[in-house]
Amino acid sequence: MTYRLHLQPYQRRFRQPLQTHHGQWSVREGLLVGLQQGDAIGWGEIAPLPWFGTETVEEAIAFCDQLSPVLTEQAILEIPDALPACQFGFGSAWESLTQPSAPAAIVAKDLSGLLPAGDAARSTWQILWQNGHRTFKWKIGVADLDHELQIFQGLAQELPPEAHLRLDANGGLTLTQAQRWLECCDRLSRITLEYLEQPLPPEQIEIMQQLGCQFKTPIALDESVATLPQLIHCHAQGWQGIMVVKPAIAGYPQALRDFLQNHAVNVAFSSVFETEVGRNAAIKLAQDCSTSRAMGFGTEHWFLKEYPVETAHVLAAPIS
Ligand SMILES: [Mg+2]
Known part of the structure:
Protein backbone atom coordinates (compact mmCIF):
# COMPACT_ATOMS: atom_id res chain seq x y z
CA MET A 1 0.00 0.00 0.00
CA THR A 2 1.42 3.41 -0.97
CA TYR A 3 0.25 6.98 -0.49
CA ARG A 4 1.06 10.14 -2.37
CA LEU A 5 2.29 12.81 0.04
CA HIS A 6 1.07 16.43 0.14
CA LEU A 7 2.51 19.09 2.43
CA GLN A 8 1.05 22.47 3.25
CA PRO A 9 2.84 24.68 5.79
CA TYR A 10 0.62 27.25 7.52
CA GLN A 11 0.84 30.22 9.85
CA ARG A 12 -1.96 31.39 12.08
CA ARG A 13 -1.64 34.67 13.95
CA PHE A 14 -3.09 35.01 17.44
CA ARG A 15 -5.56 37.87 17.85
CA GLN A 16 -3.32 38.97 20.70
CA PRO A 17 -0.10 37.21 21.83
CA LEU A 18 -0.71 34.33 24.20
CA GLN A 19 1.19 34.78 27.44
CA THR A 20 2.32 31.81 29.45
CA HIS A 21 5.27 31.02 31.68
CA HIS A 22 7.00 29.80 28.48
CA GLY A 23 6.84 33.35 27.08
CA GLN A 24 4.78 35.18 24.47
CA TRP A 25 3.39 33.41 21.45
CA SER A 26 2.19 35.42 18.44
CA VAL A 27 2.01 33.05 15.47
CA ARG A 28 1.08 29.36 15.43
CA GLU A 29 3.10 27.60 12.73
CA GLY A 30 2.53 24.09 11.56
CA LEU A 31 2.13 21.80 8.61
CA LEU A 32 -0.82 20.00 7.08
CA VAL A 33 0.01 16.60 5.61
CA GLY A 34 -2.15 14.89 3.02
CA LEU A 35 -2.02 11.21 2.14
CA GLN A 36 -3.62 10.45 -1.20
CA GLN A 37 -4.81 7.21 -2.69
CA GLY A 38 -6.60 7.46 -6.00
CA ASP A 39 -9.04 10.36 -5.69
CA ALA A 40 -9.26 10.12 -1.92
CA ILE A 41 -7.09 12.21 0.35
CA GLY A 42 -6.84 12.24 4.12
CA TRP A 43 -5.42 15.25 5.96
CA GLY A 44 -3.55 15.38 9.22
CA GLU A 45 -1.77 18.16 11.07
CA ILE A 46 1.71 18.56 12.48
CA ALA A 47 1.48 21.24 15.19
CA PRO A 48 4.70 21.09 17.24
CA LEU A 49 5.16 22.61 20.69
CA PRO A 50 8.95 22.68 21.18
CA TRP A 51 8.70 24.13 24.70
CA PHE A 52 6.92 20.91 25.61
CA GLY A 53 9.86 18.93 24.23
CA THR A 54 8.54 18.17 20.74
CA GLU A 55 10.35 18.76 17.47
CA THR A 56 10.36 22.31 16.06
CA VAL A 57 8.41 23.24 12.92
CA GLU A 58 11.74 23.44 11.07
CA GLU A 59 12.65 19.90 12.17
CA ALA A 60 9.20 18.66 11.12
CA ILE A 61 9.59 20.29 7.69
CA ALA A 62 13.12 18.89 7.30
CA PHE A 63 11.81 15.42 8.13
CA CYS A 64 8.92 15.69 5.65
CA ASP A 65 11.21 17.06 2.94
CA GLN A 66 13.43 14.00 2.97
CA LEU A 67 10.50 11.60 2.64
CA SER A 68 9.68 9.97 -0.65
CA PRO A 69 6.71 11.66 -2.42
CA VAL A 70 5.17 8.20 -2.53
CA LEU A 71 5.04 6.77 0.99
CA THR A 72 4.60 3.22 2.16
CA GLU A 73 2.62 2.29 5.27
CA GLN A 74 5.90 1.13 6.76
CA ALA A 75 7.42 4.60 6.37
CA ILE A 76 4.44 6.10 8.18
CA LEU A 77 4.85 3.62 11.03
CA GLU A 78 8.58 4.28 11.37
CA ILE A 79 8.57 7.97 12.30
CA PRO A 80 11.03 8.36 15.19
CA ASP A 81 9.70 9.00 18.70
CA ALA A 82 11.70 12.26 18.71
CA LEU A 83 9.08 13.60 16.25
CA PRO A 84 5.79 13.10 18.17
CA ALA A 85 3.94 15.89 16.33
CA CYS A 86 4.90 14.26 12.99
CA GLN A 87 3.70 10.88 14.29
CA PHE A 88 0.33 12.45 15.12
CA GLY A 89 0.10 14.31 11.80
CA PHE A 90 0.81 11.27 9.66
CA GLY A 91 -1.15 8.90 11.92
CA SER A 92 -4.25 11.07 11.79
CA ALA A 93 -3.93 11.69 8.04
CA TRP A 94 -3.84 7.93 7.57
CA GLU A 95 -6.91 7.53 9.79
CA SER A 96 -8.82 10.25 8.01
CA LEU A 97 -8.09 8.51 4.69
CA THR A 98 -8.85 4.95 5.78
CA GLN A 99 -11.62 5.56 8.37
CA PRO A 100 -13.06 8.99 7.57
CA SER A 101 -15.49 10.27 10.20
CA ALA A 102 -16.18 13.58 11.91
CA PRO A 103 -16.25 14.06 15.66
CA ALA A 104 -19.66 14.08 17.33
CA ALA A 105 -21.17 17.55 17.75
CA ILE A 106 -19.91 19.52 20.74
CA VAL A 107 -21.16 22.65 22.46
CA ALA A 108 -19.23 25.31 24.38
CA LYS A 109 -20.23 23.73 27.69
CA ASP A 110 -18.09 20.69 26.73
CA LEU A 111 -15.05 22.92 26.24
CA SER A 112 -12.87 24.77 28.71
CA GLY A 113 -12.51 28.39 27.55
CA LEU A 114 -9.04 29.87 27.79
CA LEU A 115 -8.85 33.24 29.55
CA PRO A 116 -6.02 35.70 28.94
CA ALA A 117 -3.31 35.90 31.61
CA GLY A 118 -3.31 38.71 34.17
CA ASP A 119 -6.04 41.29 34.83
CA ALA A 120 -7.60 40.77 31.39
CA ALA A 121 -9.16 37.52 32.68
CA ARG A 122 -11.59 39.54 34.80
CA SER A 123 -12.91 41.51 31.85
CA THR A 124 -13.06 38.51 29.51
CA TRP A 125 -14.80 35.66 31.30
CA GLN A 126 -18.28 37.17 30.78
CA ILE A 127 -17.92 36.93 27.00
CA LEU A 128 -16.95 33.26 27.25
CA TRP A 129 -19.80 32.66 29.70
CA GLN A 130 -22.27 34.24 27.28
CA ASN A 131 -20.89 31.97 24.58
CA GLY A 132 -21.77 28.95 26.71
CA HIS A 133 -18.51 28.06 28.45
CA ARG A 134 -18.82 26.94 32.06
CA THR A 135 -15.21 25.83 32.56
CA PHE A 136 -12.35 28.30 32.33
CA LYS A 137 -8.59 28.05 32.28
CA TRP A 138 -6.35 30.83 33.51
CA LYS A 139 -2.57 30.95 33.03
CA ILE A 140 -0.58 31.81 36.14
CA GLY A 141 3.14 32.10 36.89
CA VAL A 142 3.25 34.95 34.38
CA ALA A 143 3.30 38.03 36.65
CA ASP A 144 4.17 38.83 40.26
CA LEU A 145 2.76 36.22 42.68
CA ASP A 146 0.95 38.61 45.03
CA HIS A 147 -0.58 40.47 42.12
CA GLU A 148 -1.78 37.23 40.52
CA LEU A 149 -3.24 36.01 43.81
CA GLN A 150 -5.13 39.28 44.09
CA ILE A 151 -6.58 38.88 40.57
CA PHE A 152 -7.43 35.28 41.42
CA GLN A 153 -9.42 36.35 44.52
CA GLY A 154 -11.32 38.88 42.39
CA LEU A 155 -12.01 36.36 39.65
CA ALA A 156 -13.21 33.78 42.17
CA GLN A 157 -15.66 36.35 43.58
CA GLU A 158 -16.98 37.38 40.18
CA LEU A 159 -17.43 34.02 38.47
CA PRO A 160 -20.90 32.47 38.85
CA PRO A 161 -20.99 29.70 41.50
CA GLU A 162 -21.49 26.97 38.88
CA ALA A 163 -18.23 27.91 37.14
CA HIS A 164 -15.26 25.56 37.10
CA LEU A 165 -11.80 27.10 37.09
CA ARG A 166 -8.47 25.51 36.10
CA LEU A 167 -5.18 27.21 36.87
CA ASP A 168 -2.18 26.48 34.66
CA ALA A 169 1.31 27.42 35.85
CA ASN A 170 3.15 25.79 32.92
CA GLY A 171 5.80 24.54 35.33
CA GLY A 172 6.67 28.08 36.38
CA LEU A 173 6.27 28.07 40.17
CA THR A 174 8.76 27.41 42.94
CA LEU A 175 7.69 24.97 45.65
CA THR A 176 6.93 27.85 48.06
CA GLN A 177 4.84 29.63 45.40
CA ALA A 178 2.98 26.42 44.57
CA GLN A 179 2.16 25.94 48.25
CA ARG A 180 0.81 29.49 48.48
CA TRP A 181 -1.39 28.94 45.45
CA LEU A 182 -2.68 25.66 46.82
CA GLU A 183 -3.47 27.21 50.21
CA CYS A 184 -5.54 29.87 48.43
CA CYS A 185 -7.21 27.28 46.19
CA ASP A 186 -8.09 25.10 49.18
CA ARG A 187 -9.81 28.04 50.90
CA LEU A 188 -12.03 28.62 47.88
CA SER A 189 -15.55 27.28 48.20
CA ARG A 190 -17.69 29.59 46.07
CA ILE A 191 -16.75 28.05 42.73
CA THR A 192 -15.21 24.73 41.78
CA LEU A 193 -11.43 24.91 41.51
CA GLU A 194 -10.99 21.92 39.24
CA TYR A 195 -7.19 21.65 39.40
CA LEU A 196 -3.83 23.36 39.48
CA GLU A 197 -1.98 22.31 36.35
CA GLN A 198 1.77 21.68 36.24
CA PRO A 199 2.84 23.89 39.17
CA LEU A 200 6.48 22.73 39.04
CA PRO A 201 8.97 21.95 36.25
CA PRO A 202 8.31 18.71 34.32
CA GLU A 203 10.88 16.53 36.10
CA GLN A 204 9.59 17.30 39.63
CA ILE A 205 6.82 14.72 39.49
CA GLU A 206 7.50 13.27 42.93
CA ILE A 207 7.20 16.65 44.63
CA MET A 208 3.97 17.35 42.74
CA GLN A 209 2.70 13.97 43.92
CA GLN A 210 3.44 15.03 47.51
CA LEU A 211 1.64 18.35 46.95
CA GLY A 212 -1.34 16.37 45.72
CA CYS A 213 -1.43 14.53 49.06
CA GLN A 214 -0.94 17.66 51.19
CA PHE A 215 -3.68 19.78 49.63
CA LYS A 216 -7.34 19.30 48.75
CA THR A 217 -6.99 20.95 45.33
CA PRO A 218 -6.10 18.33 42.69
CA ILE A 219 -2.85 18.62 40.75
CA ALA A 220 -2.73 17.91 37.01
CA LEU A 221 0.40 17.10 35.04
CA ASP A 222 0.82 18.55 31.55
CA GLU A 223 4.42 19.29 30.48
CA SER A 224 5.49 16.17 32.45
CA VAL A 225 3.31 13.94 30.27
CA ALA A 226 3.56 15.60 26.85
CA THR A 227 4.15 12.39 24.90
CA LEU A 228 2.68 8.90 25.22
CA PRO A 229 5.95 7.33 26.51
CA GLN A 230 6.06 9.99 29.27
CA LEU A 231 2.40 9.41 30.09
CA ILE A 232 2.92 5.64 30.28
CA HIS A 233 5.96 6.17 32.50
CA CYS A 234 4.06 8.43 34.92
CA HIS A 235 1.14 6.05 35.04
CA ALA A 236 3.50 3.14 35.74
CA GLN A 237 5.16 5.16 38.51
CA GLY A 238 1.79 5.40 40.22
CA TRP A 239 0.66 8.95 39.42
CA GLN A 240 -2.96 8.99 40.60
CA GLY A 241 -3.84 12.56 39.70
CA ILE A 242 -5.09 14.17 36.52
CA MET A 243 -3.04 14.06 33.34
CA VAL A 244 -3.52 16.61 30.59
CA VAL A 245 -3.33 14.98 27.18
CA LYS A 246 -2.64 17.04 24.07
CA PRO A 247 -3.20 14.44 21.36
CA ALA A 248 -1.48 16.56 18.67
CA ILE A 249 1.91 16.23 20.39
CA ALA A 250 1.50 12.84 22.07
CA GLY A 251 2.59 10.68 19.11
CA TYR A 252 0.58 8.22 16.99
CA PRO A 253 -3.16 8.66 17.71
CA GLN A 254 -3.74 4.91 17.41
CA ALA A 255 -1.26 4.15 20.21
CA LEU A 256 -2.64 6.91 22.44
CA ARG A 257 -6.23 5.75 21.95
CA ASP A 258 -5.26 2.16 22.62
CA PHE A 259 -3.49 3.08 25.86
CA LEU A 260 -6.24 5.36 27.18
CA GLN A 261 -9.01 2.88 26.36
CA ASN A 262 -7.25 0.13 28.24
CA HIS A 263 -6.00 1.93 31.34
CA ALA A 264 -7.79 3.85 34.07
CA VAL A 265 -6.24 7.27 33.55
CA ASN A 266 -7.79 10.49 34.82
CA VAL A 267 -7.47 12.58 31.67
CA ALA A 268 -8.17 16.15 30.61
CA PHE A 269 -7.80 16.54 26.84
CA SER A 270 -6.35 19.77 25.54
CA SER A 271 -5.44 21.71 22.43
CA CYS A 289 -11.96 7.65 25.10
CA SER A 290 -15.31 8.84 26.54
CA THR A 291 -14.06 11.62 28.74
CA SER A 292 -16.57 13.41 30.96
CA ARG A 293 -14.29 16.36 31.73
CA ALA A 294 -14.60 19.57 29.71
CA MET A 295 -12.01 19.47 26.92
CA GLY A 296 -9.41 22.23 26.66
CA PHE A 297 -10.37 23.15 23.12
CA GLY A 298 -12.10 26.43 23.94
CA THR A 299 -9.32 28.33 22.21
CA GLU A 300 -10.81 29.37 18.86
CA HIS A 301 -11.55 32.89 20.11
CA TRP A 302 -7.78 33.40 20.28
CA PHE A 303 -7.64 33.60 16.49
CA LEU A 304 -9.14 35.91 13.92
CA LYS A 305 -11.85 34.27 11.87
CA GLU A 306 -10.07 35.02 8.61
CA TYR A 307 -6.76 33.30 9.14
CA PRO A 308 -4.27 33.62 6.28
CA VAL A 309 -4.10 29.91 5.59
CA GLU A 310 -6.96 27.75 6.70
CA THR A 311 -8.07 24.24 6.23
CA ALA A 312 -11.04 24.93 4.04
CA HIS A 313 -8.80 26.74 1.62
CA VAL A 314 -6.20 24.01 1.63
CA LEU A 315 -8.75 21.24 1.34
CA ALA A 316 -10.41 23.01 -1.58
CA ALA A 317 -7.11 23.47 -3.39
CA PRO A 318 -6.72 21.25 -6.44
CA ILE A 319 -4.43 18.29 -5.92
CA SER A 320 -1.77 18.29 -8.59
MG1 LIG B 1 -0.94 23.28 30.54
Whole structure:
Protein backbone atom coordinates (compact mmCIF):
# COMPACT_ATOMS: atom_id res chain seq x y z
CA MET A 1 0.00 0.00 0.00
CA THR A 2 1.42 3.41 -0.97
CA TYR A 3 0.25 6.98 -0.49
CA ARG A 4 1.06 10.14 -2.37
CA LEU A 5 2.29 12.81 0.04
CA HIS A 6 1.07 16.43 0.14
CA LEU A 7 2.51 19.09 2.43
CA GLN A 8 1.05 22.47 3.25
CA PRO A 9 2.84 24.68 5.79
CA TYR A 10 0.62 27.25 7.52
CA GLN A 11 0.84 30.22 9.85
CA ARG A 12 -1.96 31.39 12.08
CA ARG A 13 -1.64 34.67 13.95
CA PHE A 14 -3.09 35.01 17.44
CA ARG A 15 -5.56 37.87 17.85
CA GLN A 16 -3.32 38.97 20.70
CA PRO A 17 -0.10 37.21 21.83
CA LEU A 18 -0.71 34.33 24.20
CA GLN A 19 1.19 34.78 27.44
CA THR A 20 2.32 31.81 29.45
CA HIS A 21 5.27 31.02 31.68
CA HIS A 22 7.00 29.80 28.48
CA GLY A 23 6.84 33.35 27.08
CA GLN A 24 4.78 35.18 24.47
CA TRP A 25 3.39 33.41 21.45
CA SER A 26 2.19 35.42 18.44
CA VAL A 27 2.01 33.05 15.47
CA ARG A 28 1.08 29.36 15.43
CA GLU A 29 3.10 27.60 12.73
CA GLY A 30 2.53 24.09 11.56
CA LEU A 31 2.13 21.80 8.61
CA LEU A 32 -0.82 20.00 7.08
CA VAL A 33 0.01 16.60 5.61
CA GLY A 34 -2.15 14.89 3.02
CA LEU A 35 -2.02 11.21 2.14
CA GLN A 36 -3.62 10.45 -1.20
CA GLN A 37 -4.81 7.21 -2.69
CA GLY A 38 -6.60 7.46 -6.00
CA ASP A 39 -9.04 10.36 -5.69
CA ALA A 40 -9.26 10.12 -1.92
CA ILE A 41 -7.09 12.21 0.35
CA GLY A 42 -6.84 12.24 4.12
CA TRP A 43 -5.42 15.25 5.96
CA GLY A 44 -3.55 15.38 9.22
CA GLU A 45 -1.77 18.16 11.07
CA ILE A 46 1.71 18.56 12.48
CA ALA A 47 1.48 21.24 15.19
CA PRO A 48 4.70 21.09 17.24
CA LEU A 49 5.16 22.61 20.69
CA PRO A 50 8.95 22.68 21.18
CA TRP A 51 8.70 24.13 24.70
CA PHE A 52 6.92 20.91 25.61
CA GLY A 53 9.86 18.93 24.23
CA THR A 54 8.54 18.17 20.74
CA GLU A 55 10.35 18.76 17.47
CA THR A 56 10.36 22.31 16.06
CA VAL A 57 8.41 23.24 12.92
CA GLU A 58 11.74 23.44 11.07
CA GLU A 59 12.65 19.90 12.17
CA ALA A 60 9.20 18.66 11.12
CA ILE A 61 9.59 20.29 7.69
CA ALA A 62 13.12 18.89 7.30
CA PHE A 63 11.81 15.42 8.13
CA CYS A 64 8.92 15.69 5.65
CA ASP A 65 11.21 17.06 2.94
CA GLN A 66 13.43 14.00 2.97
CA LEU A 67 10.50 11.60 2.64
CA SER A 68 9.68 9.97 -0.65
CA PRO A 69 6.71 11.66 -2.42
CA VAL A 70 5.17 8.20 -2.53
CA LEU A 71 5.04 6.77 0.99
CA THR A 72 4.60 3.22 2.16
CA GLU A 73 2.62 2.29 5.27
CA GLN A 74 5.90 1.13 6.76
CA ALA A 75 7.42 4.60 6.37
CA ILE A 76 4.44 6.10 8.18
CA LEU A 77 4.85 3.62 11.03
CA GLU A 78 8.58 4.28 11.37
CA ILE A 79 8.57 7.97 12.30
CA PRO A 80 11.03 8.36 15.19
CA ASP A 81 9.70 9.00 18.70
CA ALA A 82 11.70 12.26 18.71
CA LEU A 83 9.08 13.60 16.25
CA PRO A 84 5.79 13.10 18.17
CA ALA A 85 3.94 15.89 16.33
CA CYS A 86 4.90 14.26 12.99
CA GLN A 87 3.70 10.88 14.29
CA PHE A 88 0.33 12.45 15.12
CA GLY A 89 0.10 14.31 11.80
CA PHE A 90 0.81 11.27 9.66
CA GLY A 91 -1.15 8.90 11.92
CA SER A 92 -4.25 11.07 11.79
CA ALA A 93 -3.93 11.69 8.04
CA TRP A 94 -3.84 7.93 7.57
CA GLU A 95 -6.91 7.53 9.79
CA SER A 96 -8.82 10.25 8.01
CA LEU A 97 -8.09 8.51 4.69
CA THR A 98 -8.85 4.95 5.78
CA GLN A 99 -11.62 5.56 8.37
CA PRO A 100 -13.06 8.99 7.57
CA SER A 101 -15.49 10.27 10.20
CA ALA A 102 -16.18 13.58 11.91
CA PRO A 103 -16.25 14.06 15.66
CA ALA A 104 -19.66 14.08 17.33
CA ALA A 105 -21.17 17.55 17.75
CA ILE A 106 -19.91 19.52 20.74
CA VAL A 107 -21.16 22.65 22.46
CA ALA A 108 -19.23 25.31 24.38
CA LYS A 109 -20.23 23.73 27.69
CA ASP A 110 -18.09 20.69 26.73
CA LEU A 111 -15.05 22.92 26.24
CA SER A 112 -12.87 24.77 28.71
CA GLY A 113 -12.51 28.39 27.55
CA LEU A 114 -9.04 29.87 27.79
CA LEU A 115 -8.85 33.24 29.55
CA PRO A 116 -6.02 35.70 28.94
CA ALA A 117 -3.31 35.90 31.61
CA GLY A 118 -3.31 38.71 34.17
CA ASP A 119 -6.04 41.29 34.83
CA ALA A 120 -7.60 40.77 31.39
CA ALA A 121 -9.16 37.52 32.68
CA ARG A 122 -11.59 39.54 34.80
CA SER A 123 -12.91 41.51 31.85
CA THR A 124 -13.06 38.51 29.51
CA TRP A 125 -14.80 35.66 31.30
CA GLN A 126 -18.28 37.17 30.78
CA ILE A 127 -17.92 36.93 27.00
CA LEU A 128 -16.95 33.26 27.25
CA TRP A 129 -19.80 32.66 29.70
CA GLN A 130 -22.27 34.24 27.28
CA ASN A 131 -20.89 31.97 24.58
CA GLY A 132 -21.77 28.95 26.71
CA HIS A 133 -18.51 28.06 28.45
CA ARG A 134 -18.82 26.94 32.06
CA THR A 135 -15.21 25.83 32.56
CA PHE A 136 -12.35 28.30 32.33
CA LYS A 137 -8.59 28.05 32.28
CA TRP A 138 -6.35 30.83 33.51
CA LYS A 139 -2.57 30.95 33.03
CA ILE A 140 -0.58 31.81 36.14
CA GLY A 141 3.14 32.10 36.89
CA VAL A 142 3.25 34.95 34.38
CA ALA A 143 3.30 38.03 36.65
CA ASP A 144 4.17 38.83 40.26
CA LEU A 145 2.76 36.22 42.68
CA ASP A 146 0.95 38.61 45.03
CA HIS A 147 -0.58 40.47 42.12
CA GLU A 148 -1.78 37.23 40.52
CA LEU A 149 -3.24 36.01 43.81
CA GLN A 150 -5.13 39.28 44.09
CA ILE A 151 -6.58 38.88 40.57
CA PHE A 152 -7.43 35.28 41.42
CA GLN A 153 -9.42 36.35 44.52
CA GLY A 154 -11.32 38.88 42.39
CA LEU A 155 -12.01 36.36 39.65
CA ALA A 156 -13.21 33.78 42.17
CA GLN A 157 -15.66 36.35 43.58
CA GLU A 158 -16.98 37.38 40.18
CA LEU A 159 -17.43 34.02 38.47
CA PRO A 160 -20.90 32.47 38.85
CA PRO A 161 -20.99 29.70 41.50
CA GLU A 162 -21.49 26.97 38.88
CA ALA A 163 -18.23 27.91 37.14
CA HIS A 164 -15.26 25.56 37.10
CA LEU A 165 -11.80 27.10 37.09
CA ARG A 166 -8.47 25.51 36.10
CA LEU A 167 -5.18 27.21 36.87
CA ASP A 168 -2.18 26.48 34.66
CA ALA A 169 1.31 27.42 35.85
CA ASN A 170 3.15 25.79 32.92
CA GLY A 171 5.80 24.54 35.33
CA GLY A 172 6.67 28.08 36.38
CA LEU A 173 6.27 28.07 40.17
CA THR A 174 8.76 27.41 42.94
CA LEU A 175 7.69 24.97 45.65
CA THR A 176 6.93 27.85 48.06
CA GLN A 177 4.84 29.63 45.40
CA ALA A 178 2.98 26.42 44.57
CA GLN A 179 2.16 25.94 48.25
CA ARG A 180 0.81 29.49 48.48
CA TRP A 181 -1.39 28.94 45.45
CA LEU A 182 -2.68 25.66 46.82
CA GLU A 183 -3.47 27.21 50.21
CA CYS A 184 -5.54 29.87 48.43
CA CYS A 185 -7.21 27.28 46.19
CA ASP A 186 -8.09 25.10 49.18
CA ARG A 187 -9.81 28.04 50.90
CA LEU A 188 -12.03 28.62 47.88
CA SER A 189 -15.55 27.28 48.20
CA ARG A 190 -17.69 29.59 46.07
CA ILE A 191 -16.75 28.05 42.73
CA THR A 192 -15.21 24.73 41.78
CA LEU A 193 -11.43 24.91 41.51
CA GLU A 194 -10.99 21.92 39.24
CA TYR A 195 -7.19 21.65 39.40
CA LEU A 196 -3.83 23.36 39.48
CA GLU A 197 -1.98 22.31 36.35
CA GLN A 198 1.77 21.68 36.24
CA PRO A 199 2.84 23.89 39.17
CA LEU A 200 6.48 22.73 39.04
CA PRO A 201 8.97 21.95 36.25
CA PRO A 202 8.31 18.71 34.32
CA GLU A 203 10.88 16.53 36.10
CA GLN A 204 9.59 17.30 39.63
CA ILE A 205 6.82 14.72 39.49
CA GLU A 206 7.50 13.27 42.93
CA ILE A 207 7.20 16.65 44.63
CA MET A 208 3.97 17.35 42.74
CA GLN A 209 2.70 13.97 43.92
CA GLN A 210 3.44 15.03 47.51
CA LEU A 211 1.64 18.35 46.95
CA GLY A 212 -1.34 16.37 45.72
CA CYS A 213 -1.43 14.53 49.06
CA GLN A 214 -0.94 17.66 51.19
CA PHE A 215 -3.68 19.78 49.63
CA LYS A 216 -7.34 19.30 48.75
CA THR A 217 -6.99 20.95 45.33
CA PRO A 218 -6.10 18.33 42.69
CA ILE A 219 -2.85 18.62 40.75
CA ALA A 220 -2.73 17.91 37.01
CA LEU A 221 0.40 17.10 35.04
CA ASP A 222 0.82 18.55 31.55
CA GLU A 223 4.42 19.29 30.48
CA SER A 224 5.49 16.17 32.45
CA VAL A 225 3.31 13.94 30.27
CA ALA A 226 3.56 15.60 26.85
CA THR A 227 4.15 12.39 24.90
CA LEU A 228 2.68 8.90 25.22
CA PRO A 229 5.95 7.33 26.51
CA GLN A 230 6.06 9.99 29.27
CA LEU A 231 2.40 9.41 30.09
CA ILE A 232 2.92 5.64 30.28
CA HIS A 233 5.96 6.17 32.50
CA CYS A 234 4.06 8.43 34.92
CA HIS A 235 1.14 6.05 35.04
CA ALA A 236 3.50 3.14 35.74
CA GLN A 237 5.16 5.16 38.51
CA GLY A 238 1.79 5.40 40.22
CA TRP A 239 0.66 8.95 39.42
CA GLN A 240 -2.96 8.99 40.60
CA GLY A 241 -3.84 12.56 39.70
CA ILE A 242 -5.09 14.17 36.52
CA MET A 243 -3.04 14.06 33.34
CA VAL A 244 -3.52 16.61 30.59
CA VAL A 245 -3.33 14.98 27.18
CA LYS A 246 -2.64 17.04 24.07
CA PRO A 247 -3.20 14.44 21.36
CA ALA A 248 -1.48 16.56 18.67
CA ILE A 249 1.91 16.23 20.39
CA ALA A 250 1.50 12.84 22.07
CA GLY A 251 2.59 10.68 19.11
CA TYR A 252 0.58 8.22 16.99
CA PRO A 253 -3.16 8.66 17.71
CA GLN A 254 -3.74 4.91 17.41
CA ALA A 255 -1.26 4.15 20.21
CA LEU A 256 -2.64 6.91 22.44
CA ARG A 257 -6.23 5.75 21.95
CA ASP A 258 -5.26 2.16 22.62
CA PHE A 259 -3.49 3.08 25.86
CA LEU A 260 -6.24 5.36 27.18
CA GLN A 261 -9.01 2.88 26.36
CA ASN A 262 -7.25 0.13 28.24
CA HIS A 263 -6.00 1.93 31.34
CA ALA A 264 -7.79 3.85 34.07
CA VAL A 265 -6.24 7.27 33.55
CA ASN A 266 -7.79 10.49 34.82
CA VAL A 267 -7.47 12.58 31.67
CA ALA A 268 -8.17 16.15 30.61
CA PHE A 269 -7.80 16.54 26.84
CA SER A 270 -6.35 19.77 25.54
CA SER A 271 -5.44 21.71 22.43
CA VAL A 272 -2.10 22.97 21.12
CA PHE A 273 -3.80 25.74 19.10
CA GLU A 274 -3.97 23.53 16.04
CA THR A 275 -6.22 24.28 13.05
CA GLU A 276 -9.50 22.50 12.42
CA VAL A 277 -7.69 19.49 10.92
CA GLY A 278 -5.73 18.59 14.05
CA ARG A 279 -8.51 19.80 16.30
CA ASN A 280 -11.09 17.46 14.76
CA ALA A 281 -8.72 14.51 14.99
CA ALA A 282 -7.89 15.31 18.62
CA ILE A 283 -11.53 15.81 19.64
CA LYS A 284 -12.54 12.59 17.89
CA LEU A 285 -9.84 10.74 19.82
CA ALA A 286 -11.03 12.30 23.08
CA GLN A 287 -14.60 11.22 22.29
CA ASP A 288 -13.38 7.67 21.56
CA CYS A 289 -11.96 7.65 25.10
CA SER A 290 -15.31 8.84 26.54
CA THR A 291 -14.06 11.62 28.74
CA SER A 292 -16.57 13.41 30.96
CA ARG A 293 -14.29 16.36 31.73
CA ALA A 294 -14.60 19.57 29.71
CA MET A 295 -12.01 19.47 26.92
CA GLY A 296 -9.41 22.23 26.66
CA PHE A 297 -10.37 23.15 23.12
CA GLY A 298 -12.10 26.43 23.94
CA THR A 299 -9.32 28.33 22.21
CA GLU A 300 -10.81 29.37 18.86
CA HIS A 301 -11.55 32.89 20.11
CA TRP A 302 -7.78 33.40 20.28
CA PHE A 303 -7.64 33.60 16.49
CA LEU A 304 -9.14 35.91 13.92
CA LYS A 305 -11.85 34.27 11.87
CA GLU A 306 -10.07 35.02 8.61
CA TYR A 307 -6.76 33.30 9.14
CA PRO A 308 -4.27 33.62 6.28
CA VAL A 309 -4.10 29.91 5.59
CA GLU A 310 -6.96 27.75 6.70
CA THR A 311 -8.07 24.24 6.23
CA ALA A 312 -11.04 24.93 4.04
CA HIS A 313 -8.80 26.74 1.62
CA VAL A 314 -6.20 24.01 1.63
CA LEU A 315 -8.75 21.24 1.34
CA ALA A 316 -10.41 23.01 -1.58
CA ALA A 317 -7.11 23.47 -3.39
CA PRO A 318 -6.72 21.25 -6.44
CA ILE A 319 -4.43 18.29 -5.92
CA SER A 320 -1.77 18.29 -8.59
MG1 LIG B 1 -0.94 23.28 30.54
